[in-house]
Amino acid sequence: MQSDPNYALHRDFGFLVQDIARILRARIDSRARRVNLTQAQWRIAAYLVRQPGLTQTGLAAILDMRKTALSPMIERMLESRWIERRADPQDRRILRLFLTDEIASTFQQVRRESREMYESVLADLTESEEKILVDLLTRVKTRLMDGAG
Numbered sequence: 001m002q003s004d005p006n007y008a009l010h011r012d013f014g015f016l017v018q019d020i021a022r023i024l025r026a027r028i029d030s031r032a033r034r035v036n037l038t039q040a041q042w043r044i045a046a047y048l049v050r051q052p053g054l055t056q057t058g059l060a061a062i063l064d065m066r067k068t069a070l071s072p073m074i075e076r077m078l079e080s081r082w083i084e085r086r087a088d089p090q091d092r093r094i095l096r097l098f099l100t101d102e103i104a105s106t107f108q109q110v111r112r113e114s115r116e117m118y119e120s121v122l123a124d125l126t127e128s129e130e131k132i133l134v135d136l137l138t139r140v141k142t143r144l145m146d147g148a149g
Helices: 007-034 039-048 056-063 066-081 100-123 127-145
Strands: 083-087 095-099
Touching: 007 039, 007 100, 007 127, 039 056, 039 066, 039 083, 039 100, 056 095, 066 083, 066 095, 095 100
Parallel strands: none
Antiparallel strands: 083 095
16 A cells, blocks of 8 residues: 555544644634633534524534533533524524623634734635635535535
């Protein structure tokens, strides 16, 4: 297998993606901690900004965790008035999660700092290279989600 010229690329791809994700998470976590958000709370807020009104079950699926593990985090954020539950207008038995104004400005501050970090990290890339990078990673993600491999 090591005689295959693509072996190093295939072997290193997974490590590279994991390393980048780990480093990014650590940097964002550091910024979030400065405003009293845990990494879990930051991730919950990030998904609720992108998809307001997720159910707890839907959020757990996106975060790849059990609903029972997510529940205590949601409860703490509800107690802090960072998120709120609202009944679904079509089915009042379904409760949807939304960020409150209480956390929105804090979240936007961390998001702004994170965006600045991304811009700094990607500064050596041209606009075209950035687009290609994102397009390629999106294609890899799509293939993985479609069950490739």
